Amino acid sequence: MVTAQAFPGALDRDGREALNAGVSDAFWLDAVKRLDWMTPPTQAGDWSFEKDDFHIRWFGEGVLNVSANCIDRHLTERGDQVAIVFEPDEPDDRFHKFTYREVHRAVCRFANVMKSQGVRKGDRVTIYMPMIPEAAFAMLACARIGAVHSVVFGGFSPEALAGRLEDCGSRIVITADEGRRGGKSVPLKANVDAACAIAEIDTVIVVQATGGEVTMQDGRDIWYHEAAETVSADCPPEPMNAEDPLFILYTSGSTGKPKGVMHTTGGYLFWAAYTHELCFAHQPGQLFWCTADVGWVTGHSYVVYGPLANGGATLMFEGVPNYPTPSRFWEVCDKHQVETIFTAPTALRALMREGDDFVTRTSRSSLKLLGTVGEPINPEAWRWYHDVVGEGRCPVIDTWWQTETGAALIAPSPAMPLKPGSATLPLPGVTPELVDADGQVLEGATSGNLCLTTSWPGMMRGVWGDADRFFQTYFTAYPGKYFTGDGARRDADGYWWITGRVDDVINVSGHRMGTAEVESALVLHADVAEAAVVGMPHDIKGQGIYAYVTLNADATPSDQLRRELVQWVRREIGPIASPDALQFAPGLPKTRSGKIMRRILRKIAEGEVSAAALGDTSTLADPAVVDDLVANRIGQ
């Protein structure tokens, strides 16, 4: 236990528990006044998780605009205050600061350029951008005109981008000539060109970011800076119903293609802003730095929507933690006087390995809070963050949540006592519950499968284009409850410890990867007959990807083919999906009914190959395959 620190403006444990105990419809209707409504809502939550009556709605009758809430309403009081600080990949390149007034003009222009290209309320707009301010401008511009954005992480391949374009029927892409990350160029426009060969695209708006060479196709591609010159810097915000979609964000599940998680205007924005203030005791004007890319939900909620809705200043960093040196994060904190940094355990583990000197040579005196998100944080990394980076004076805010949940659900407030590795207590209106495999509710200090029994405003409302998939995916394992896919432990003190996924999802460096997706990519290769993918422990990434591949009869295993298959997956999905280990397997452990026993594959990937660890293999169609898998395990 790390004793609670005094933290002005933040709740202590009693305060949090009292707040949680006071949740009611009246509580929500009062709390949501933090947003500016064109028409205030008259209803809080209206929802049922039951099959016959399944529906989720929040803030009924409410009308608002997200971009007006993130920009316009701050103009009178803080128009000249910095809203966005941009720190480029190269430390010596010019950084930029944008005031709320400048962001207003930029977003209006962006919105007008989109309108001039025929984008209307309800249209889907795909954003495939580097971490530059224009990415945020584009998102806010969509929100301004009521278009639904789908941000696709710039690290995804043309194939992955095309799949997401087609799934949501988006006919317009906003991109940049290139991105810069860690001194390297990312050919975004060229990737879009390749995606256009697969998906049907009418318009590509290209932001000039690096000045790198690109080919522009007449009638399809336009330069943003040219189009922006011809439009007005004023664009009225579109009135939107609270339940109108704000964005789609694709995420991986245990089966099938990535699904388009849909979030709404009112509930989502409220939850992003409310949790940002509650977890980080955020005050208007403070500089908040979330290191996530806007291609992930963390970037949506804590780079763009939360901080700006709260009148904060948000830092957008184009680069990576270890470029040009492992001091970069802390140098950026010093340069811009960052008050809160919010990053992922994987980055901390990578930096920790480089030695304390890269940290201690910097000042970090502006830091007040240290946030973490994306995967369980091991106590060692937690301690290092707290003791070395924060010199013991900054609370560590471990926020547990998911793309589906919109923003944080279990997380401390800064004045609460902390425990390294625990996300502490639920936020108001969040009701976690542990169940066993049969759905029996577990009481007291114990471990189990983590469910949520009630709705909260920021929860996803659907899977784009597939009305049944939302209910099927999350509400059928334990009827009447939302199943998170995570395992968790509740300790004797009532604190929550998330232990990781219990489904076929791998958490690689805080990013979700569906095993089924990697398997589908592998079997597309002409030499591959079958593939099974599981997670394996990885010092830096948390989990790595371990692939078992059965080749076609006429193909021969070789190191060259192994490298080719790894490259193949990279090209099909993106670098984050690259297998860390790839084992050729003449056979996979299957039951007599043909089901692959992943439990055994996981154990072998973890290096746990004793008979006790592997358990009963006698029900396998061919128990001998296990011996071969063990004998040829990678990394022994």
Ligand code: WT7
């Ligand atoms: C999965 C969601 C949360 C936004 C970024 C990832 C894991 C996330 C934590 C945490 C332990 C965590 C869970 C969750 N996870 N945060 N603080 N402690 N595990 O969003 O890609 O939707 O992944 O990330 O397993 O289910 P995502």
